[in-house]
Amino acid sequence: MISVKNLYKNYSGKYALNGISFDVSKGQILGFLGPNGAGKTTTMRIISGFLAPTSGKVFINGMDVFKHPLEIKRLIGYMPENNPIPMDLQVKEYLKFRGMLKGLKRDNLRRRIDFVVEQCRIDSVFNKLIGTLSKGYRQRVGLAETLLHDPQILILDEPTVGLDPAQIRQVRDLIRQIGTERTVILSTHILPEAEAACNCVIIINNGKIQVMDTVGNLNKIHRGAARLHLEIKNNISKFEQALSEFPDITLKKANPISDKHYSYFIESMDYDNVRETIFNTAVKTGCIILEMHREKIMLEDVFIKLVTQEKSE
């Protein structure tokens, strides 16, 4: 569906993209993750045809984006960074203006406006001035606008930035719902968002793709490493000493719960054996395990690991 081939982008001497290639197939929701200045916006602008790459190509349905700009624009619904919709128009006027620009006429225009207003739940603000809306509603108006011409592809640049948690959840649900029959590319800094909304993730840094995989796979790869949460009481110093003899287990003290009752974080590369070792050590030293559970490794850890790895190289 979308095929990005070896993109380079040079902004006045400095490369913002250093050979980005990936494919997105129909129906996928692709999350674009990366720190500030990684090149997310630049990539999305090139895919949408707003910017030209220095070298490299983008194909959508086999068509070169730069040879068929008008056809491509019809396939794409694009929401730029910061959702720059005009403040001086009413929601109604804005949707009508954009719908007409996108080539919709009379009945069809009315039908599509009704549809997106319902889908994005903005009927209560339909007659209001966009400038008077809350950020969450503006974001939904922006989303509604991208859907007007029923595009096969949605490109959303940080659609949930600056929203409160409840609004983030609502907008995310909306994206997931919209994405059921469309191909979506969205960028974000918020990792749980990518985990929740996307089925595939690209982590990009310094204009290069670090990782591209499904969300499930990413979690699996890093399953080997485990982080346990442990609560024990009695003979604590003995337990600590005994455990310190295992080189591949690191023990970090968390806040003590009381003077006899401690909690720890334990990290090890060997998830299966570390639990047995801890149990045996506790028995040997006469320590009582109150609680031991595994902390879920979030994409966040993966992300931070990958990005900082890159820096230290």
Next chain:
Amino acid sequence: MRNIFILINRELKTYFYSIMGYVILAMFLLIYGFVFWFLVNAFSNPQNNFNEPITNFFFGTFYYWFILIIVPPLLTMKTIAEERKSGSLELLMTASVTEFQIIISKFAASFIFYVFMWLITIYYFFLLSPHTALDWNMIFVGYLGTFLVGGVFISLGIFSSTISRNQIVAAVISFGLGLLIFSLSFISYFIDFQSVKSVLEYINIMDSTIKFSQGVLDTRPVVYFLSLIIFFNYLSVRILDSQRWR
């Protein structure tokens, strides 16, 4: 063509929905009301013996030139620069519209507002007509000249807005360039070579405009002004297009 109408409609709304449009309009009418009052007083004073028609002055006072130079930058400074700054240019350029359609509709909307502004002043002539004989042909040519020069400065303003990211910068550039192009008119007074002089006379914006205000309809300045308008709009389209390759 449909896209151009849709865009012009939207652009006009930015003038009529915003305080900016009304402020410019109000100030203009205030100033021109004063000019009119002043001229009527001067003409009705029996001590003054004017042999020229009132249009020579109506399209020829200091205020007239001042408005020609000042109003187009104010009308056009926002057009592209503001959209680029807010990011809505991105939204516009990723809809199915071409750069040509964007520029031409911005130009047309500013021009329509400008023409609208001036057309209101026609009623001054209607006020006068019961009391004195007026040459409506001259009035028509005067307005035509005003619209054409205005069109040149508006296309220059759109061009300045296309190369800037900040509307104040855009206004300063178009004001400065406008003044400069206008000043080219004066060079012809100091040059003696006949061939160069005739070229300079041809491109003399001020003298051409004065001819219009005297009711002289000549095709040469019409062609010249129209080609300037086309030239600046063409430049704007090229620049807007090239900006994706930055």
